[in-house]
Amino acid sequence: MMAKYLARIVISGAQSIGKALAKTVREEIEVYREAARVHAAQSATNFTPSKTDAALNGMTLEEAQLILNVKDVLDRAEVEQQYRHLFHINSKTAGGSFYLQSKIYRAKERIDQEIKKIEALAKLQAKSESK
Known part of the structure; x- marks a missing residue:
């Protein structure tokens, strides 16, 4: 009887774990597909900064990130904070x-220039998806 x-109990637990695992796998597949879609959209519109961009501006995006010591250029708060701090400590008075x-x-x-490009690209994509 006890057996x-x-x-x-064991079968019920195994079913619950199986359902949770299947749900997690479906979510991971969906995240992967979304990332692939975003990557394809960026590649299709030549989102990556070109060498002519660097030549015109005198600095690549990677150099700018290194100078300001920021990982994500889309994190405006971090970029602004690093900019203000570094600009202040490098003033002549300091x-x-x-x-x-x-x-x-x-x-x-x-x-800032790169952020404007990203925002313009997002607006174009939003317009094309709404049609």
Whole structure:
């Protein structure tokens, strides 16, 4: 009698775990598909900064990220915080150099330019999806 209840408990637990596992796998597949869709959309519109962008602006996006020490250019709060901090500590009154200040300014300018591109791309995609 006790073995019968124990077997039911084990089977019920196994079914619950199986359902949870299947749900997790479906969610992971959906996330993967969404990431692939976003990547394809970015590739189709040549989102990545080109060498001509770097030549025109004098700085690549990667250089700008390194100068401001930010990982994600879309995190505006972090970019703004790093910019203000670095710009302030490199002011002449703080014993810094104008050269470093100008590099920091150009890095922020380059990141802002990239954000504008991303926003314009998002608007275009939103318009095309709404049609």
